[in-house]
Amino acid sequence: MIGLVLSDSFLLCGVWEVEGSAKILKSLSRVQFSDPITSVLYQEAELNTILAPALRQASEEHTIDGQNVSVVIPDIFLTHSALKMEKDLGRDDYWDFIKWLDRKKGKPEGQNQLIFGQVYLPDDESIHVCSVPLPVVRTLKLSIIEMGAMPVWMGPASSLYLDGTGMSEAAMIQRHGNRYTFYKVQNNRFDMGKIAFSGGAPRVINSTEAENVTLAGLGLEKSELDDIPVFCPQKLGRQALSSWEASDFRSPETFSDINAEDHQVNLNGIPYYEGSIMTQLIHSIATDYSFNFFNEPGITDFLFTTVIDAHKQMLALHAEEASNEEQEATTAETAPETAPDNLWLLAAAVLIVLGFIGFQYIKLREELNLPLFGKDKSYTIERTAVSRVNQIERSVIQSSARLLQESQAISDALLKLLIQTDLDRYNTLTITKNFASMEYTSGMNPNIENILELEPTSFSVEPLGTDSTVFSWYYTFDMPDLASVNQGMTPLSKEDLLLQLDTTLTDYSLKYFDQIFLENQIYEPLLLWARDKSNILQASAVLSNSGDRILLRKFVLINSYEQPAPRAGFYLSLLKD
Incomplete structure (x- = not known):
């Protein structure tokens, strides 16, 4: 499996394989862009001149041909929104309404976007709407196909934490200056907004839900309402961490629970944020279920129990296969020595091999005009010269x-x-x-x-x-x-x-x-x-x-x-x- 994490100035490319519950990192590299891409996300020609050489370099450093490729887009490149659902409207009605809202925004000419939606079942409380620049999707998809690989998933970094941790309720925060953008799923409802801290006290700047629900959900206010785990892919300083000490704050170490020693992968020089995203991509269990920018635009139904059950079945299958392999190995070790009755099979195999080697030796001597038989007689084997093309030249x-x-x-x-x-x-x-x-x-x-x-x-x-x-x-x-x-x-x-x-x-x-x-x-x-x-x-x-x-x-x-x-x-x- 290959993962690509996009940023403004470079591309992080990682290759890993899964053996049961173990993740083995085989290679990792950081490919620098010739220019920043934030300003050209909607300019396909300029974007292609930056991304194509970087992807080509990544394909030279890693074995990409024939591999499945997943791509993570940072949320700053995307537009998120939450749309409250009404029970008497169907999916097609909501999809038409989402597209109508997009047309009413009055976006600058040339800013073409693809729109995707995701509903968290079974409650159908809200739709997580996400818009991605069309040139980004098209350039990456065509480039990956051209390299001989298969583009299987592309999505926002936030989806890896909201959908792929195995938890049905979670939040992700990202710091911008002294403010934090949050995305959260709680009670099968997606919400988002911004908060800040004044003198250590949290303050909601904007939110798609009630302020007390936001603060309680993020664990920033004592309440009878439940709080949820809060993930942060950034490395926060001591003062920033103190603001979140009352919450269920989680910032896992980069490449934790991933085996990078077997292939001696160098993890030095990898930025913390992109390294965290790559780590979560490797551990994510939901890329087959979250909305996928490589698919056709539309609304995706997401059910946590389906994702978790499928993951448990996969782990059980791997455990069963490992158990069978261990049992076969044990049986082989305890098997009795080869019975004397089978010695003739070994002798026959040795005779066949010796006969083959002898025949090839005689054939080679004849080709060199040095026959073993009849060499004292007036007899030679003459062969016409064969034109052999050098293998490298061929x-x-x-x-x-x-x-x-x-x-x-x-x-x-x-x-x-x-x-x-x-x-x-x-x-x-x-x-x-x-x-x-x-x-x-x-x-x-x-x-x-x-x-x-x-x-x-x-x-x-x-x-x-x-x-x-x-x-x-x-x-x-x-x-x-x-x-x-x-x-x-x-x-x-x-x-x-x-x-x-x-x-x-x-x-x-x-x-x-x-x-x-x-x-x-x-x-x-x-x-x-x-x-x-x-x-x-x-x-x-x-x-x-x-x-x-x-x-x-x-x-x-x-x-x-x-x-x-x-x-x-x-x-x-x-x-x-």
Whole structure:
């Protein structure tokens, strides 16, 4: 299992495995971002240029291919709210109301968000509503898939404490200056707000419930009402801790109850807050049940008894398997010595092995023209020379050929779409070696499957607003395994490519990355951003005729149908001699 904890300036990546009730940390690293991301959470192009290299570095430091990946988003990147429920309204009614409230907020243009809701059963007291920036989800999900991993869960840090500790009632606090933001679940009801301390006395700044209930629940006021555990992932000072001494305050040590010694994982230099979040992610029992930003937006039902029962069943299963293994080991140790009747089996096995070794030795002598038999006679074995390709050279050829085929497949799909569709009608378009996904706006069926000559893996269509004459068409395709490579063109060098781009494009930018040494071949990653329709088309034309030394690894188009201003990113790899 792989966990990613996002922060403003770096990414914390951890790899662990679970053996029964034991958690074993196999590797952990901190990957620094080139720039802070808080200011670009809604700017997909800029966000991608920061996150993609960090994720690539994480994939080089850890074994990510084929693994399940969970991502934790800090709550400061999200928008939380609590909506009180009425018994006579259904889920669909609440979902429509939540979306209507979101539209009424008057958010700045371009701040696209995904909205998720969670209801704590069985009481249905309130809905925990959480909004996440769309570019964050889309960038991370596509990048994880591109690395060959499986994105299984993404959610807020607070959910790890509210849902995943095995307690049906809990609260999480985070300090901001002299104030504390709290999120709590008590009596199957989600509430949130802010409190502060004046002269050591708690004061509620705002809360979605009555002030006395908030103070009693957090253990800050003596009351007949029950208090609940209060978790804090931050390391508080002595004075701050004294303010919470009356409550059931809990701040577990980072990586507690996690085995980091077997693989000699270095825990030095890991910030306390992100380390606490990673610790709770490893211990969490609810990531399969909490709302998941990787899923479709909607309202999730959360029942603590289901989560706890499933966890107990898993522990019982692991305990049973461990008991069976121990019993088998004990049986093997107490088994009697091999009976003499079985000695002939061992002798037969030894004879077979010796015969095989002898045959291979005779065969080798013949290949070297040094036969054991008939060597004194006028007789020799002559063999024609066999051309053997060096193993390293062969692997390079195969690897480069595969990359060429993947690049050609991406280029072919891109050219078909640019020629036979209108670029301004796309809201999004992404093409990688594994898949192609897009959102296209049109009043008629664009028949993308006929253009690409591929069967879609997913397809849906939705009307835009009340005007049923215009629709959004959503497609996802799996890319073909192979594509014929055009060997007839003259390959461009890096200098020739830069010269052609400079003479044909009017609005573009380049971003260079560190060289990658892969299977004895050097690749130089390069990101080309082209702005407006004409520059995108010109860049595609140049790259389609660049030969086999310049590979197109990924294409990303960002646009809005209502206000067309397309921008496209071409992710390139330059093969170096």
